[in-house]
Amino acid sequence: MEALRASVERAASPKATGGKATASGKTTAAKKLAARKRIRSTPKQDLNGLSKADLYKKATAAHLPGRSNMTRDDLVKALSRT
Structure with a gap:
């Protein structure tokens, strides 16, 4: 024991x-x-309130391909998937 x-x-x-x-x-x-x-x-921020320039900076940091040809809405969709 x-x-x-x-x-x-x-x-x-x-x-x-x-x-x-x-x-x-x-x-x-x-x-x-x-x-x-x-x-x-955990902390998700609202991407809809950001400007296209800010979204592009975030897309650059996330290494999203094709970001230079994306519209603002495309950037929001692509960033929300990551």
Whole structure:
């Protein structure tokens, strides 16, 4: 029973795992990365209130192909998909 308790305590300790995969199959680093991605993608801004120049800057940053030939509405649609 003592060995079982010690094993359970080691498994519950984050330092004892040393970055090994957890029961869900993801490492703690992978979970943190996934959490950061969710945080970054959560804030969606309204693209309809932006000017075409601002939309073009965002399209450039997103590396959207064909952005120089797009209308303002095309830029809004393309950026909302990313």
